[in-house]
Amino acid sequence: MQSLIATLLACLPLLAVCQTWTEPAFCGGRNCPQYVVNTAESTADYEVRTYSQSLQWVSTPNTGRSFMRLFGYIQKNNDQNLKINMTVPVLRETTAAGESMMFYVHNPVPAPQPTGNAVTLQTWDTPKQFYVRVFTTSEKATPADYDNQLLALRNSLTSGTYNTAVSYTAGYHSPWFGGERHNEVWVPKL
Secondary structure, three states: OOOHHHHHHHHHHHHHHHHHOOHHHHHEEEEEEOOEEEOOOOOOOEEEEEEEEOEEEEEEEEEOOHHHHHHHHHHHOOOOOOEEEOOOEEEEEEOOOOOEEEEEEEOOOOOOOOOOHHHHEEEEEOOEEEEEEEEEEEEOOHHHHHHHHHHHHHHOOOOOOOOOOOOEEEEEOOOOOOOOOEEEEEEEEO
16 A cells, blocks of 8 residues: 555646647547647737647648648558657648648558658657647638738737747637637747
8 A cells, every 4th residue: 555655646747748638629539739838928819838849840832732731641651651640739830931721630650651652751859849829710720810910920029939930820610610619829939
């Protein structure tokens, strides 16, 4: 009995690490990347999230066929000929070099290599922190919706606290979803 109590007491400092991740309701029952919200730094305008390390993303330049290239990857267009479940969010990364679309790859780990043209696999090797602004729309968010929310996020932040050269949009619903849609814009925290 004393051994059991000692083991439980030893695990208390690790409680946060030992907890099971439960996807938020806005993930709609699909796997989404694990994160922790830093409530002490978050405000009514944004959350500060830390995404865990070793997250895998499949990425492609954002052109007219970008979604279909990524969809092909999860539909066996990979070196293991493996079908992979759709996850959320669908990210769009914008940098000075251009725009990319990304799917989160939950399983398997490690993810199979893409075999399609212009599709690459990325791994976030270290935890990443983002300022995240959440907004809802009754229909699919438009580029103007995302631009307005990104501007509002940047205006609520102190200069020098975030990476101005990179931003992300995050969509969580299929085009056919009927109802209130959860959308996000992210900027990397410095």
